[in-house]
Amino acid sequence: MPQNSLNTQLTIFSRKCNQERCILYTLENKVNCTNEHIEKYCTGEKLMKKVYLFRGGNVLKSFDTDTVFDVNAIVSHVLFTVLFDEVRYVHTIAELQSVERAAKGKADIVLGHVQVLGLPEHRALMETAFVYGVKYQFVLTTGGPVLTNMGVEDISSLTAGLWFLHCKGASQSQHSDPCPHTALRRALTTLHIYTFLQLMEAPLVVRSQSEASVEPSEVNMVHSHLQVPLLFLFSQPHTVALDRVTAQTLAWRLRGQVGLVLIHRESPDVKIPLEYNAAYRLPGEGSEVKYLILNNLEEVIDLFRDESTPEEEEDDDNWATLGDAVSMAFMQSYIEVSESLEDADVSDVELAVLDCGEWTDVCSAQKISFFPTVRLYRPQEPSQPYQGMLGTESLNRFIMLSRLVSPVLLSSPDEVTSFLKGDLYQRHAAIAPVTVLGLFSSTADAGVSVFKEAAKALRGETMVGLFADRQAEIWAVEYSVTLPAILVSRGPTGQTEAHSLNLSMPDQLVTHIQRALLDTFPELTVENLPLYLELKKQLLVLFVGEEERGRKENRVLEDMRSLLNTGLINPYLPCWIHLGRTPAGKAVLEAYLGFLPLLPALVVSQLATGGEVFHYPTGRPLMVQPILQWLQRVEDGEEPPTGVIVDEKWMPSMPFYDFLSVMDQEVPGYASQRSAKTKTSRIERAEGEKSSSGERQARAGAHNPQGSPTTKPPQTPHHHSEL
Structure with missing residues (x-):
């Protein structure tokens, strides 16, 4: 690139070119004509104004510096030049028809329109042509009569567009007919x-041998993965030919917007009410199938025209922006994890980043549907998804634990003892204080294979060991269980719990182990809250503040733990929230009661019924017997509620902030609110970093507290909304 002195345009180009090199893997070279005069390029009219693209020592094309003004312009112009022979440029209808005639029966055509070269839309088209140029014939136009031929009414208003011309299936005999698009x-x-x-590329209609013979809710097509609605038409035996014609006609009109499935009503697996002749399902895991009666084709077209509004298109763009923002925020944690692994001399793990905007084919093959996505790959094994929080500590813990074989095969009683005490893997004891040991009488036990599958699924969550030997009976006798069983060890200072096993499916066993890992008196945090809400127990929550330190805090917590030993609070889950470590707890407490009581404060939240919140009277000693007496009065209806949870479904402030739906895309039903009575914990709304598993109906119970001198509690139950 000729250069004589500093120039604004060249400075901008040089900076953008550095970014472009990372995308196109090109080399950049500058020539200072003052120091090194090259006659062919250092002439007056070319000096400071030209940029040259070389390949193998030959100039492919020269550009004026004002046409390569940013990264998009550089990438699009370079690719357009490189693909000059592959991407046809047309301006007239006759030129397009010539390309169509040559492509009929051979290849489909992708026709793109951009008003100005060098814009982001031009780059997107060129990048697609670079990847799919062998498969499709790409054609570019910048306007004119070609757009009118494609059905565009207002040419001036269309800044960019794209059409797919279905020429591959067209016959050469249809010489003068345009390809359908x-x-x-x-x-x-x-x-x-x-x-x-x-x-x-997807089938126009699911038909013939692949015609659906299942319920609409069980149909799984590529359209679902690509976030496109599905339309179901129900076929009668005596009208099957007409139904296929109808489906074909509709599919052409809705192609690219809706997937169409023809379902045989007479199939024994299909139980559809006779009064309906159609149904549809909108994108998103867990989306319900809606049945309806359609009288003509236009009703169907109008239905999906209403469902696909300009606002939704805008939301899609917002989602892309939001996804990028979340990915960028997570990237810092990802870098910190990389540095942590390096400091720990971990050499058997490599971290990599893939931009799905650049590597769309790879992300499609891996079925990546939301961002950011983290997966762990091992040779000759299926990939393992990371489903934890997008923070440094959680991801680092997952990676470190994933390096261990799961399950760890133990061969002697000494190894079992060492594993339970945490001595076998001392390096990992801090990040996995709770370990699980499977006990079987023999390796021939049918449950061993099920346990191994469950252990693989739990890899990265905790350490899992397996001891399959006759000597396992030693621990079965010690902990009063029958084999097969699992032992859950909470470290050298904690207790070891035993659970018998009678589950035959790996996923059931995974759920069983995950619940066994839960603490009996947990500190609730944003990360573990959904796991405890899954138990659907009444919460007996102790709120402690930062001032509750040392002996006082320990004494209160020990008294709460003593409640467990009574065996009288099985309907409750005793737990506690530290307002210093979980600041959202303060907002939760105030929302429950309508005021901030003196700490520590004890609250009952009954998630199964009622929607009432009760508060243990301030000033009463937090000791076993007074608490048990108070709980009995709550159960007998002798204590008035302090707050009432309003039966209200929480919706996102904007559609593109619907984080629960995004979570449901990964794990169907994980965060969905399925009915108007749905409620999840107030902690979730206050913290906003984690949502509960599934739907919660809330109830609560506590005493109307005796107010402190500085805080006056409400005299009537406080009403508030609960997530």
């Missing part, structure tokens, strides 16, 4: 184009 009805981005091309 489908328009992309979303913004021209790399991700949208990729999704669109995947939809164009």
Whole structure:
């Protein structure tokens, strides 16, 4: 690039070119014509104004510096030049028809329109052509009569567009007929184009031998993965031919927007009410199937026209922006984990980052549907998804524990004892204080294979050991259980619990072990809250403050632990929240009661019924017998409620902030609120970092407290909304 002195345009270009090199893997070179005069390039009219693209010593093309003004312009122009022979440029209808005639019966055509070269839309089209140029014939136009031919009414208002011309299936005998086409009805981005091309490859109608013979809720197609609605038409035996024609007609009109499935009503596996002839399911895991009666095709078109509004398109873009923001925020944690592994001399783990905007084919093959996604890959094994919190500590813990074989095969009683005490893996004892040991009488036990599968699924969550030997009976006798069983060890200073096993499925065993890992008197945090809400028990929550330190805090907590030994609080889950470590607890407490009581404060929250909140009277001693007496009065209805949880479903402030839906895409039903009575913990809304598993109905119970001199409690139950 000729250069004589500092120039603003060249400085900008040079900076952007450095970014472009990371994308296109090109080399940049500058020539200072003052020091090294090259006659061919250092002439007056070219000096400071030209940028040259070389390949193998030959100039492919020169650009004016004002046309390569940013990264998008540089990438799009370079790719357009490199793909000059592959991407056809057309301006007239005749030129497009010529390309169509040559492609009929051979390849489909992707026609892209951009008003100006060098914009992000141009780059998206060129990047797609670079990846899929062998599969499709790419054509570019910048406007004119070609757009009118594609059905665009207002040419001036269309800044960018894309059409898929279905020429591969067209016959050469249809020489003069244009190829049928489908328009992309979303913004021209790399991700949208990729999704669109995947939809164009999908079957027009699920029919023939693959015609659905199952319930609509059980149909799984590529459209679901690509976040596209599904339309179901129900076929009658005596109208099957007409039904197929109807489905074909509808599918062409809705192609790229809706997937269409023809379901045989007479199939024994299909139980659809006779009064309905159609149904549809919107994108998203857990989305309900809605049944309806359609009288004509236009009703169907109008239905999905209403469902696909401009606001939704705007939300999609917002989601992309939000996803990028979350990914960028998580990247800092990812870097910190990398540094932590390096400091710990961990050499058997490599961290990598993949931009799905650039590597769409790879992300599609891996079925990546939300961002950021973290997966662990091992040779000759399926990938393992990380489903924890997007923080440094959680991810680092997952990686360190994932390095261990799961389950750890133990061969002697000494190894079992060492494993339970944490001596066998001292390095990991701090990050996994709770370990699980499976006990079987023999390796031939049918449950061993089930346990091994469950242990693989728990890899990264905790350390799991396996001892399959006749000597396992020693621990079975000691802990009064029958084999097979599991021992849950809470470290050298904690207790060891025993649980018999009678589960035959790995997923059931995983759930059983995860629940066994839960503490009997846990400190509630944002991370572990959903796990404890899964128990659907009444919460007996002790709120302690930062001032509750040393002996006083320990004494109160020990008194609460003593409640467990009575065996009289089985309907409750005793737990505690430290307002210093979990600041959201303060907002929770105030929302429950309508005021901030003196600490420590004891509250009963009955999640199964009622919606009432009760507060243990301030000033009464937090000791076993007074607490048991108070709980009995609450159960007998002798204590008035302090607060009432309003039966209200919590919705996101904006559709594109619906974090629960995003979580449900990964684990169906994990965070969905399925009915109007749904409630989850107030802690979730206050902290906003984790949502509960599934749907919660809330109830609560506590005494109307005796107010302190500085805080006057309400005289009537305080009403508030609960997530």
